[in-house]
Amino acid sequence: MALEQYIQRIDDKLHLLLKKLQQVQAENVLLKEQLQSQDETLAAQQETIAALENKLHLARIAGATQGPATNKEDDEEFKKEMRNKINDYIKEIDRCIALLNS
Incomplete structure (x- = not known):
């Protein structure tokens, strides 16, 4: 009789463990869905930030081209930004020409 009780307790524990496994798996699926949703939201927010x-x-x-710079630092910063932007455009044009030539 003690052996049957022991087996019954093991069986009960096994059923409880399986029930907990199912709960954890269901929670895991839910968390994965939430993570995917948050990843999509984050990507959309990052795109919005980049556009803004x-x-x-x-x-x-x-604004800098429409009026005189208020001080020399603003003027130098504007010149630096414009040089960087022009350099970026030149690099992009060079890449396009290289692609056309190949």
């Missing part, structure tokens, strides 16, 4: 930063950069350039 680009707009801000363009607005600064447009």
Whole structure:
């Protein structure tokens, strides 16, 4: 009789363990879905940030070209930004020409 009770306790514990496994698996699926949703939200927010930063950069350039610089530091910063932007455009043009030539 003691052996049957021992086997019954093991069986009960096994069923409890299986039930907990199912709960953990269900929670894991839910957490994965939440993570994917948050990843998508983060990607969308990063795209929005990049677009807004680009707009801000363009607005600064447009604002700097419409009026005189308020001080020498602003003027130097504007010149530096413009040089960098022109250099980026030149690099992009060089890449396009290289692609056309190949």
